Structures are given as structure tokens and as C-alpha cells.
Amino acid sequence: MKHYYIKTFGCQMNVYDSHRIAAILESLGYTAASTLADADLVIFNTCHIREKAAEKVFSDLGRLNLVREERQAAGKDTVIGVVGCVVQAEDEEIARRAPFIDFATGPLTYHRLPEILQKVSRRRGIPLIDTEFPPESKFDFLPANKSMGGCSYLAIQEGCDNFCTYCIVPYTRGIETSRPIADVVAEAKTLVEGGSVEINLLGQNVNSYHGVDAAGKERNLAWLLRCLAEIKGLERIRYTTSYPADIDDELIACHHDLPQLMPYLHLPVQSGSDKILKAMNRRHTSGQYLEIIGKLKAARPDLQFSSDFIVGFPGETDQDFEATLNLIRQVGFAQAFSFKYSRRAGTPAALMPNQIEEKIKKQRLETLQELLFSYQLKFNKESVGKIMPVLFDIKGRHKGELIGRSPYMQNVHSSLAAEYLNRIVNIKITDANVNSLAGQKEGN
Numbered sequence: 437m438k439h440y441y442i443k444t445f446g447c448q449m450n451v452y453d454s455h456r457i458a459a460i461l462e463s464l465g466y467t468a469a470s471t472l473a474d475a476d477l478v479i480f481n482t483c484h485i486r487e488k489a490a491e492k493v494f495s496d497l498g499r500l501n502l503v504r505e506e507r508q509a510a511g512k513d514t515v516i517g518v519v520g521c522v523v524q525a526e527d528e529e530i531a532r533r534a535p536f537i538d539f540a541t542g543p544l545t546y547h548r549l550p551e552i553l554q555k556v557s558r559r560r561g562i563p564l565i566d567t568e569f570p571p572e573s574k575f576d577f578l579p580a581n582k583s584m585g586g587c588s589y590l591a592i593q594e595g596c597d598n599f600c601t602y603c604i605v606p607y608t609r610g611i612e613t614s615r616p617i618a619d620v621v622a623e624a625k626t627l628v629e630g631g632s633v634e635i636n637l638l639g640q641n642v643n644s645y646h647g648v649d650a651a652g653k654e655r656n657l658a659w660l661l662r663c664l665a666e667i668k669g670l671e672r673i674r675y676t677t678s679y680p681a682d683i684d685d686e687l688i689a690c691h692h693d694l695p696q697l698m699p700y701l702h703l704p705v706q707s708g709s710d711k712i713l714k715a716m717n718r719r720h721t722s723g724q725y726l727e728i729i730g731k732l733k734a735a736r737p738d739l740q741f742s743s744d745f746i747v748g749f750p751g752e753t754d755q756d757f758e759a760t761l762n763l764i765r766q767v768g769f770a771q772a773f774s775f776k777y778s779r780r781a782g783t784p785a786a787l788m789p790n791q792i793e794e795k796i797k798k799q800r801l802e803t804l805q806e807l808l809f810s811y812q813l814k815f816n817k818e819s820v821g822k823i824m825p826v827l828f829d830i831k832g833r834h835k836g837e838l839i840g841r842s843p844y845m846q847n848v849h850s851s852l853a854a855e856y857l858n859r860i861v862n863i864k865i866t867d868a869n870v871n872s873l874a875g876q877k878e879g880n
């Protein structure tokens with residue numbers, strides 16, 4: 437019996453891809469190894485979004501090679517594969533810096549793993565690298581998806597045509613493609629039959645979804661959401677990540693009409709300065725962003741927002757940064773992710789003049805995060821005393837503890853019997869800090 441181990445870096449799409457890769461390997465007779473050192477096949481599913489993410493892949497690969505050598509000394513063979521965005525962006529770097537790997541394949545070609553593994557078994561010693569943007573859709577060649585538990589991810593769209601000037605994703609995931617409505621609905625039904633009560637629809641630019649219906653007509657995300665809302669047993673729907681300028685009135689209406697749509701939306705603004713937004717090639721101003729937030733709130737008053745922010749984009753002045761802080765004060769995000777701008781070779785912003793010093797980026801990030809955390813803490817504190825339906829999908833570190841997600845994506849810790857795993861339970865919130873809530877089952 438052969439064992440595999442997959443290590444996932446990066447975004448939710450990579451988590452989804454790793455889940456599907458695991459199913460391919462299981463269809464080939466592999467079983468999951470409990471540790472990396474026990475695996476006959478190790479796959480790194482990689483991320484290239486910032487320099488740190490990519491560098492981590494290379495340093496972890498170096499460590500993995502040592503594990504392979506130890507296994508070799510014990511007479512065991514280890515096949516090493518790299519998949520994901522680093523492969524697409526840095527195929528030559530991989531061959532140069534990690535020549536000991538057996539294969540590498542981009543995020544759009546992992547459905548070819550059965551053939552790749554066969555070829556690898558015949559030619560050890562020279563890495564086999566496949567970075568083609570394939571004409572076929574990988575989704576047509578994968579084994580049926582399996583539920584991940586109470587909450588599953590479902591990729592409906594991949595790639596991006598927005599070309600924000602800082603971002604590598606359009607070069608790694610390719611141009612935007614959408615899966616047909618029927619395929620998404622069928623996969624959602626399988627996930628619900630497998631025990632999922634929540635589905636999080638994924639895409640790099642999920643609200644530009646335009647999959648075809650049975651008659652071949654292109655339909656938008658709003659249409660897809662209404663189809664999914666018909667599935668019995670699917671109690672919660674989320675979608676991520678959205679591009680602000682592509683939020684249309686039909687999608688806004690869904691937030692009013694569909695109780696399954698959770699009242700939490702990740703809507704990255706990146707900056708509050710219109711000058712910087714323009715240089716980033718985002719198709720929204722801060723005013724338009726606030727207008728979209730206003731419309732969404734009018735449709736669903738309890739809707740909460742999260743965002744991504746980049747500080748230290750080339751040319752960002754103190755004044756530009758202040759505009760970002762001001763926008764945060766106006767929206768008061770329930771959660772947020774913030775990053776120092778990282779230069780990505782091949783993107784237009786990497787060549788822009790007025791790159792910002794590391795010291796200033798660091799200071800701005802600290803100031804930004806302090807403000808963001810204060811709003812996050814405020815929102816969490818306001819939850820104390822409320823009763824919230826929480827979907828528990830993870831076992832806590834302490835015995836008898838489960839961790840789940842509130843409708844607003846807050847982590848909730850509770851002392852609950854294991855039978856509540858993967859179920860939605862009404863929880864009275866008793867305590868809150870910046871990262872999580874604690875509470876007890878209502879009636880206890």
C-alpha cells in the first residue's frame with residue numbers, strides 16, 4: 437500500500453485543489469500518510485502571491501529533500517511533486533533550485549497526475565515539468581468531488597482577467613473560465629448528500645462567474661445562487677472572492693431574497709486612495725466601493741464585510757495611507773487581511789518607480805492592523821449575549837471542545853459532544869476576543 441502526503445500553501449482554492457488531488461491519488465490506490473516522513477509520495481501545493489509565500493516553498497522543499505535522503509538510507513523511495521502557482525510562475529527556478537523533485541505541474545493541469553506519475557516511475561532523476569495552459573477543463577477529468585465535512589468548498593470559476601498591477605494570479609491561474617451551471621449544481625448536490633450543510637463557492641474573481649446553462653446561455657452568479665438555493669439540505673451558501681466593480685444589482689438582490697446566503701462578504705478594496713487604486717488598475721474608486729457597501733447593506737442590513745489591504749504600493753504617500761485608514765473608519769470591517777506590498781517579477785507594479793522602503797511598509801502595516809483589529813474586537817464584543825447558529829466543523833485542541841463558524845465567519849469555541857460535529861447548533865455567546873468567540877449551547 438502506497439501513502440501520500442499533501443502540504444498546502446496559499447488560498448482556499450489551493451485547499452480545494454489539494455482535496456481533489458487527494459481523490460485522484462486515492463483512485464490510484466494511495467492512502468493518506470499520517471506524517472510527511474511516512475509518505476511514498478509527497479506533493480507541495482504552492483502559492484506565489486507574495487515573495488515570502490514562494491520562498492517558504494523553496495525552503496520547505498530543501499527540508500523535504502533531507503527527509504527523502506533519510507528515507508533512502510532506510511531503503512525507502514520517495515516521489516516528490518510540486519503543484520500550484522509557484523510552478524506556473526517559476527518553472528525554471530524550480531528546476532534550478534530544487535532539481536531533486538520528480539515532477540511539477542501547474543494549477544490547471546493536475547488532472548494529468550495519473551499519467552505524470554506513470555511517466556515519473558519510468559524516468560527518475562530528471563524533473564518532469566508541465567506548465568501548459570491546457571485546452572481542456574481539468575474539472576471534466578477529476579473523480580467526483582467528496583464532501584469535506586459540514587462545510588465544503590466548491591470551485592465555480594478560475595483565473596482572472598483583471599490584471600491588478602501588483603498581482604501574479606492572472607499569470608498563474610490564467611484567463612477567467614467558469615464551470616457550467618449543471619456541473620456546479622451536480623457537485624453541490626453530491627457535497628450535500630455527503631453531509632455538507634454549507635458550501636463556499638470559490639473563484640479568484642467569483643462574481644464575474646458566467647457559466648453556461650443547459651441551453652448554452654451564459655448565466656451570472658446571481659442565477660447560479662438561485663439554482664443552488666433550491667437544493668434541499670443546503671442551509672448556508674457563501675462565495676469568495678468578489679471583485680467590487682463586478683457586484684451587480686442582481687447579486688445584491690440575492691442578499692435580500694436568499695436566507696441561505698450568509699450575512700458576511702469578503703470584498704477586497706486594497707486601498708482607500710483613488711490615486712493608488714488607479715495605479716493598481718482596480719476598477720473602483722473608494723467612493724464607488726462605499727456606494728456598493730451601502731447598496732448591499734440596504735438589501736441585507738446585518739451584512740458584515742471583510743477586506744484585503746495592501747500597504748506600501750509604489751508611490752503611496754502618507755496622505756494616500758491616511759485615505760485607507762479613513763475608509764476603514766467608514767466601513768468598520770468585521771475582519772480583514774492586510775499585507776505589505778511585495779514585488780512580483782513580471783507584474784507591471786514591480787517596475788514602477790517610487791517603490792516604498794521596507795521600514796515604512798512595516799510601520800504602515802502596524803498602524804493599519806491596529807485600527808483593523810480594534811474594529812474586529814468591537815464587532816466580536818457586540819456578539820456577546822447573542823444567540824447565533826454556529827456550524828461546528830473542527831475538533832478543538834481541548835477534549836470535548838468543538839470549533840465552528842458563526843454566520844459572520846467568526847470562530848466560535850464551545851464545549852460540545854462530538855455528535856455535534858458538522859451540525860449547526862444555536863450557541864449563546866458568552867465571551868469574545870479579537871480572533872474568536874466562546875459560548876454554550878442554548879438551553880445548557
Ligand code: SAH
Binds near residue numbers: 486
Ligand atoms: N482575487 C482576489 C484576491 C487574490 S490574492 C481579489 O481580487 O481580491 C489575495 C490578496 O493578496 C489580494 O486581495 C491582495 O490584497 C494580496 N496581494 C496580491 N498580490 C500582492 C502583492 N504583490 N503584494 C502584497 N499583497 C498582494
Ligand code: SF4
Binds near residue numbers: 599600
Ligand atoms: Fe489578482 Fe486583481 Fe485578479 Fe484579484 S482581481 S486575482 S487581486 S488580478
Ligand code: F3S
Binds near residue numbers: 446483609
Ligand atoms: Fe496563491 Fe495562487 Fe491562491 S498565488 S493565493 S495559491 S491563486
